[in-house]
Amino acid sequence: MLFAPFTPRPSPRLPKALFRFIWQVSHVHQLGIAGLSILLFVLETAPLELQRRIVNIVSEGGAFHRVVVLALIYAAVGLSEGLVKLFLNLYRNWVSETAISWLRIHIFDVVKRLDGKPSEALGEGIQLSVIVAEAEPIGGFVGDSISQPLLQIGILLAVTGYLLYLQPLMALIIAFVFIPQIVFVKLMQAAINRRVAARTGVMRAISEALVAEGGARDRDGGQHGRIHAIFAINMSMYKIKFSMNFLMNGMVLLGNAAILAAGACFVLSGKTEVGTIVAFISGLAKINDPWGDLIDWYRSLKVTEIKYDLVRRVTETPED
Numbered sequence: 534m535l536f537a538p539f540t541p542r543p544s545p546r547l548p549k550a551l552f553r554f555i556w557q558v559s560h561v562h563q564l565g566i567a568g569l570s571i572l573l574f575v576l577e578t579a580p581l582e583l584q585r586r587i588v589n590i591v592s593e594g595g596a597f598h599r600v601v602v603l604a605l606i607y608a609a610v611g612l613s614e615g616l617v618k619l620f621l622n623l624y625r626n627w628v629s630e631t632a633i634s635w636l637r638i639h640i641f642d643v644v645k646r647l648d649g650k651p652s653e654a655l656g657e658g659i660q661l662s663v664i665v666a667e668a669e670p671i672g673g674f675v676g677d678s679i680s681q682p683l684l685q686i687g688i689l690l691a692v693t694g695y696l697l698y699l700q701p702l703m704a705l706i707i708a709f710v711f712i713p714q715i716v717f718v719k720l721m722q723a724a725i726n727r728r729v730a731a732r733t734g735v736m737r738a739i740s741e742a743l744v745a746e747g748g749a750r751d752r753d754g755g756q757h758g759r760i761h762a763i764f765a766i767n768m769s770m771y772k773i774k775f776s777m778n779f780l781m782n783g784m785v786l787l788g789n790a791a792i793l794a795a796g797a798c799f800v801l802s803g804k805t806e807v808g809t810i811v812a813f814i815s816g817l818a819k820i821n822d823p824w825g826d827l828i829d830w831y832r833s834l835k836v837t838e839i840k841y842d843l844v845r846r847v848t849e850t851p852e853d
Contacts, residue, residue, distance in 0.1 A: 539791045547845040549638065551838050558635050560669055562628045566680040567619045574687035576614040579694055581819065583607045585812040592807050595847070625676035636844075642667070643848045671844065674837040681830045685823035688746030692819045699809050703795050707817065708804050709710045710788035711824060718828055722776045722835055725770055732766045734844055785821050792817060 548554045558561070587603050590596070697704045739759050796810035 547841075547848055549845065551834075552678070554841065555675050558632045559628050559675055562624070563679045564776065566621065566624055566676070567683055568591070569624065570616060570680040570684035571687060573614065573617050573621060574684050574691055576610060576617060577688050577819065578691040579610050579655060580607055581692065581812050581816055583610070584815055585699075585809065589806055600779065610747075616694050625680055627676070629673045629676035631672075632675035633668055635670040636672050640848060643724060651700055654711075658786045668844070670833075672835055674833055676776045677830060677833070682827060685827040685830070688823040689820055689827070692816050695758075696816045699812060700799065703792060703799065703809075706788055706791045706795065707820060710784050710817070711820070714784060714824075717780060718831070719776060721773050722832055724773050726835050727838055728766050728770050730839050730843070732763060732770075733840060735762050735766070739763075774806075777828075781825065785817065788817055789814065 548557060587600055587607070590599050590603070597782060654758055672806055693704065693707060696707060739756060742759075790808065792813045796813060798811065800807060
């Protein structure tokens with residue numbers, strides 16, 4: 534049965550590195566996902582050349598039947614791309630759900646091994662937090678861990694290479710759009726990471742207090758303070774995240790304006806074709822989407838590394 538439930542056998546301990554854990558629970562499937570990702574970024578690049586040719590045939594008064602043939606090829610490529618993406622998304626999420634199940638079973642096994650040997654690090658409240666909440670994002674990252682950067686970097690390189698081939702000078706605009714983002718994304722993500730670690734600590738404190746007090750009684754009023762702390766942390770994360778998105782979108786907007794201005798200059802001077810401008814506008818969009826996905830993956834990587842390390846530390850048994 535395709536995508537049937539499957540849980541790999543848990544190991545006695547979690548590896549120290551996140552990617553060693555990912556490889557341990559899904560290495561065979563990561564290879565399959567990688568193959569589908571390579572196929573997908575090849576299919577995503579082909580429509581740019583088809584669009585350019587269609588526009589040039591129309592602008593030059595070419596034969597209509599050539600446009601029809603290219604349009605049919607364009608539709609076939611688009612449909613194939615959609616089918617591959619559908620299967621890839623299902624496959625990645627199946628791998629993620631498998632990893633979540635693995636991690637939850639591992640926590641239960643650790644608790645079983647600790648029977649009769651109390652652990653302050655893995656009290657009942659923390660067990661609840663890890664099994665119910667913290668295992669989900671860690672396991673959820675497993676499906677995207679390798680395929681997502683492979684797919685998005687593949688699209689970026691393929692589209693950028695194609696644009697360089699069409700018009701090297703205009704392709705420099707792409708560099709001016711995305712290189713500054715590398716700097717401010719890294720700085721702003723580091724600020725988000727610190728808040729993620731603080732929020733996880735507060736959430737665990739809430740879970741421990743719930744277990745200790747036998748419910749949401751909040752005898753000492755401490756839970757109210759923790760809830761307000763989570764609110765403040767979350768709002769500060771939102772401010773950084775959406776400011777980052779604003780800066781990224783602003784850079785793309787400036788890039789589009791620069792492409793239109795430079796492209797018009799090149800067309801009027803006879804150095805390029807109208808189809809090339811269309812290809813560059815589409816190409817920038819093709820680059821912007823995977824670039825945004827790559828930034829989201831980087832955010833998830835850094836946040837998941839923090840969460841994984843926190844989980845790994847509390848599941849270390851005395852024998853470890």
